[in-house]
Amino acid sequence: MSGIIIVYPYATIVTRISEQFMNEEEIFQRLLALVGQYHAERKRGKFLNYLEPDALAAELALEKSATGDWQQLFAWMEQYLQHSVKTGHPGFLNRMWSGANLPSIAGEIITAVSNTSACTYEGAPVSTLMEHFMLDTMLDLAGFEGGEGQMTSGSSSGNMIAMLAARNRVAETSKQDGLFAQPPLVAFVSADSHYSLDKAANILGIGARQLVKVPVDERGRMQAKALEQLLQQHQQAGNRPFFVCATLGTTVRGAFDPLPPLIALREQYGFWLHGDGAWGGAALLDDELRQQYLAGVEQLDSFTWDFHKMAGANLMCNVLLFNHRRGTLRCVCSAGEHSYLFREEDESAELDTGTASLQCGRRVDSLKWFLDWKYFGKEGLAQRVRHYLALSKYAEQLVNRTPELEMSVPRESFNICFRFQVPQGVASNEFNLALRNRLFRRGISLVGIAYIDERLTLRLLFTHPDFSHAEVDQFFSSLVATGKELLNEPLHR
Numbered sequence: 001m002s003g004i005i006i007v008y009p010y011a012t013i014v015t016r017i018s019e020q021f022m023n024e025e026e027i028f029q030r031l032l033a034l035v036g037q038y039h040a041e042r043k044r045g046k047f048l049n050y051l052e053p054d055a056l057a058a059e060l061a062l063e064k065s066a067t068g069d070w071q072q073l074f075a076w077m078e079q080y081l082q083h084s085v086k087t088g089h090p091g092f093l094n095r096m097w098s099g100a101n102l103p104s105i106a107g108e109i110i111t112a113v114s115n116t117s118a119c120t121y122e123g124a125p126v127s128t129l130m131e132h133f134m135l136d137t138m139l140d141l142a143g144f145e146g147g148e149g150q151m152t153s154g155s156s157s158g159n160m161i162a163m164l165a166a167r168n169r170v171a172e173t174s175k176q177d178g179l180f181a182q183p184p185l186v187a188f189v190s191a192d193s194h195y196s197l198d199k200a201a202n203i204l205g206i207g208a209r210q211l212v213k214v215p216v217d218e219r220g221r222m223q224a225k226a227l228e229q230l231l232q233q234h235q236q237a238g239n240r241p242f243f244v245c246a247t248l249g250t251t252v253r254g255a256f257d258p259l260p261p262l263i264a265l266r267e268q269y270g271f272w273l274h275g276d277g278a279w280g281g282a283a284l285l286d287d288e289l290r291q292q293y294l295a296g297v298e299q300l301d302s303f304t305w306d307f308h309k310m311a312g313a314n315l316m317c318n319v320l321l322f323n324h325r326r327g328t329l330r331c332v333c334s335a336g337e338h339s340y341l342f343r344e345e346d347e348s349a350e351l352d353t354g355t356a357s358l359q360c361g362r363r364v365d366s367l368k369w370f371l372d373w374k375y376f377g378k379e380g381l382a383q384r385v386r387h388y389l390a391l392s393k394y395a396e397q398l399v400n401r402t403p404e405l406e407m408s409v410p411r412e413s414f415n416i417c418f419r420f421q422v423p424q425g426v427a428s429n430e431f432n433l434a435l436r437n438r439l440f441r442r443g444i445s446l447v448g449i450a451y452i453d454e455r456l457t458l459r460l461l462f463t464h465p466d467f468s469h470a471e472v473d474q475f476f477s478s479l480v481a482t483g484k485e486l487l488n489e490p491l492h493r
């Protein structure tokens with residue numbers, strides 16, 4: 001065997017210089033250059049080079065074969081970047097995130113090249129310690145004592161696992177025997193809660209009909225009085241209320257269900273009280289905002305929060321926290337014979353995160369989270385959240401003083417729900433949809449849409465850390481100009 005042996009100083013990697021090795025090095029250089037260029041240019045030009053699906057399919061030539069052909073792979077990677085939505089661009093205002101923090105991106109790259117599963121200390125030692133460190137930090141932040149946590153694949157999962165823990169607590173035999181021969185279990189959420197709760201009710205055998213939607217008040221918050229009446233009705237009917245989820249930052253309006261009255265009802269009815277802070281959980285970072293929006297959070301039974309939303313980590317980055325009851329996650333989630341992976345006699349068994357998870361292979365999400373946290377710190381992230389709130393107040397004022405626009409509902413927190421006002425005889429929903437789609441197709445901006453009481457609303461969220469009033473002004477002025485243009489077209493006259 002010919003070749004030179006290289007011993008790398010930081011590891012015991014021994015490899016041969018060969019054609020293959022040189023090629024891999026070149027590939028990495030080219031890859032990093034491509035990624036670096038994309039990142040440097042992500043805010044320039046249009047946020048999307050939009051093509052209709054047929055045209056894009058023709059350009060991508062997905063059926064082409066490319067065995068051993070890196071040139072072709074690079075061509076696809078370049079096309080991917082060229083035709084992807086540039087979420088770091090100021091025109092991208094569609095979702096609850098935009099771009100990603102640079103420390104987090106660095107973490108993702110390291111995670112991809114090292115590629116391990118975060119389920120055992122043995123297979124993912126650093127990730128395991130970082131995850132525990134971050135979970136402890138978040139438990140402290142939430143004020144949960146004797147608790148535990150887990151990174152899950154997102155708040156949809158976090159909501160479901162919380163419901164599962166509540167189900168197994170009230171129906172103790174359900175893990176082994178299923179839900180047969182039980183009085184119906186009933187869960188309660190606000191009418192404006194996230195659809196992941198409906199999915200959870202389906203998956204866990206509760207049934208969508210047993211997920212009761214509690215009416216909201218005029219501000220989009222769950223009405224505690226209505227909840228109380230529904231709890232009474234269901235109890236009288238022989239059903240078992242077992243779970244209430246407070247939405248802490250609703251998806252459309254940004255409303256926070258008030259916790260103190262729900263905590264008082266829990267005393268009486270004994271349900272598990274979960275907080276869905278996927279979006280609004282970020283208010284935990286700032287003491288005043290916590291007081292304003294999340295008062296009582298430390299008394300919840302469980303709480304989920306997406307770090308990939310307002311806090312800006314790469315997708316996905318979620319934390320699910322349980323208050324008190326350490327050991328519950330393992331008890332609820334583990335099942336079956338898994339000694340090929342987890343062994344109680346291993347010294348590090350206590351640290352293994354996989355036994356408390358519903359997954360087997362688990363993506364490493366801890367590194368990016370840890371790096372973001374260390375780089376920005378709590379105060380840095382709190383500043384960001386305060387900044388987003390200030391921007392949403394500014395945007396609301398701007399809507400209110402622009403004659404062409406109106407707020408669909410008053411602002412509750414971070415979300416701006418507004419629409420273009422149309423003259424008599426023009427259908428508002430169709431017009432606002434057409435306006436939004438024109439802005440999108442032209443690569444100017446992409447803003448969210450939703451329905452409030454069957455009326456279409458544009459939903460604007462701020463998640464770009466470097467946004468200033470100038471970007472907000474720019475967004476609204478292009479929207480108003482495009483709206484006026486659209487109004488002058490024959491269809492809308």
Ligand SMILES: Cc1ncc(COP(=O)(O)O)c(C=O)c1O
Nearest residue numbers: 154155156194251276278279306
């Ligand atoms: C209030 C709320 N809960 C849950 C979710 C689901 O979060 P994920 O996308 O992390 O599953 C969302 C997503 O937007 C949300 O707004």
